[in-house]
Amino acid sequence: MVNCSICGRPAVYVNRISGKAYCKKHFLEYFDKKVRRTIRKYKMFGKKEHIIVAVSGGKDSLSLLHYLHHLAERVPGWKITALLIDEGIKGYREETIKDFKRVAEQLGVEYRIAGFKEYFGHTLDEIVLMGREKKLPYQPCSYCGVFRRYLLNRVARELGGTVLATAHNLDDIVQTYVMNIINNSWDKIIRLGPVSGVSSHPKFIRRVKPFYEILEKETTLYSILNNLYPKFVECPYAPFNIRWTIRRMINELEEKYPGTKYSLLRSLLSIIEYLKKIPELSKGEVKTCMICGEPSAHEICRACIYRIELGILKPPKEVIPILENLGVRIPSGTVDQTE
Amino acid sequence: MYNGVIGLPVRIRLVDGSREWVIEDASGLEAGEALRRVGLLSEEYIIVRNGEVITPNEKLRDGDEIVLYPVVSGG
Ligand SMILES: [Zn+2]
Ligand SMILES: [Zn+2]
Numbered sequence: 001m002v003n004c005s006i007c008g009r010p011a012v013y014v015n016r017i018s019g020k021a022y023c024k025k026h027f028l029e030y031f032d033k034k035v036r037r038t039i040r041k042y043k044m045f046g047k048k049e050h051i052i053v054a055v056s057g058g059k060d061s062l063s064l065l066h067y068l069h070h071l072a073e074r075v076p077g078w079k080i081t082a083l084l085i086d087e088g089i090k091g092y093r094e095e096t097i098k099d100f101k102r103v104a105e106q107l108g109v110e111y112r113i114a115g116f117k118e119y120f121g122h123t124l125d126e127i128v129l130m131g132r133e134k135k136l137p138y139q140p141c142s143y144c145g146v147f148r149r150y151l152l153n154r155v156a157r158e159l160g161g162t163v164l165a166t167a168h169n170l171d172d173i174v175q176t177y178v179m180n181i182i183n184n185s186w187d188k189i190i191r192l193g194p195v196s197g198v199s200s201h202p203k204f205i206r207r208v209k210p211f212y213e214i215l216e217k218e219t220t221l222y223s224i225l226n227n228l229y230p231k232f233v234e235c236p237y238a239p240f241n242i243r244w245t246i247r248r249m250i251n252e253l254e255e256k257y258p259g260t261k262y263s264l265l266r267s268l269l270s271i272i273e274y275l276k277k278i279p280e281l282s283k284g285e286v287k288t289c290m291i292c293g294e295p296s297a298h299e300i301c302r303a304c305i306y307r308i309e310l311g312i313l314k315p316p317k318e319v320i321p322i323l324e325n326l327g328v329r330i331p332s333g334t335v336d337q338t339e
Numbered sequence: 340m341y342n343g344v345i346g347l348p349v350r351i352r353l354v355d356g357s358r359e360w361v362i363e364d365a366s367g368l369e370a371g372e373a374l375r376r377v378g379l380l381s382e383e384y385i386i387v388r389n390g391e392v393i394t395p396n397e398k399l400r401d402g403d404e405i406v407l408y409p410v411v412s413g414g
Contacts, residue, residue, distance in 0.1 A: 001397070010391070012392040012393070013394060014394045014396065021394065171411075216410050216411065217410050220385050220410045221385050221392065224392065225392070229354075232354070251380050252380060252382075255381070255382050
């Protein structure tokens, strides 16, 4: 029998780096301390915040919602709203929305479900079909990622949010870090910090990752102990990619050498500081999309480019030269001729 | 001390019921070791025995019913 290092009751978790074991009660205390330390260390929240929690319906984001809701009960200046993006994926989203609503209603937290259909006129399923018909070179996850990020920022702002919290955990972060090293994508690595979007654009909502230093094993255990672990439904578009292999390799390393994940995270934090000193990587100033007015890396944002290429958005005449410059495929007959 | 039901194998299944394993002579084996025997990493699962979460160092008993909650699924 493994017993809690603090009270001697049966343990539910062992921190393999410190060797300490925790019972349910003391694990939850340990978890709470760790997340609060992360929030403080990276100055994620101020005294007065309207925190929008991005919820996918998976265990990590349900845990984040549960955690921040209870934390906010102790902070008078905080308000929490949950935001779920409904991409419109048949056979998948309906199930996760059920888990989301159950948790949000149990907690009594306000929530908003914003759909691709509502904002773009089409579900992801329809967009994927249109893209295939037009022979566009994008994977379902490319559309989904771009439109989701776009809506999270836009709807968070519309809800009056001051900060957007996402449930990325330590495992997600270090996997992405290793993937980007392999892809030589240092411009993406520089954006893997715990807080992003500070003072970059008036329409950009600051993003924070309160689980930045929390292992996925810990967020999972938190979800089980709080009865949040959802029925698992796999996204039909989930790609079997290099991330799976990297995840397995990092987990094997962690089993053999406990602490590997934290070492990788420290490595990432150091490299971000070095990269910030390189002008070509850090200068990328945020622009305003000429079509929709949202923050964007280019004159026209990626979400508008996709919509133009899919033929669901007519580009105004004056932006045509810019689109051509960016190499955008403009379907014939969709150019807006009205002055 | 409860030693389990002598002679019964240990059953391990994923929480969604998609996979199941039966391990004979598992009594005294650490849970993490049992996972490794069937090709799983204990880093990737939360182990629940008869409704209680246990650590990978916990020793199994004959007749244990183990449910595994995957750690590695989307956010
Ligand atoms: Zn304890
Ligand atoms: Zn735009």
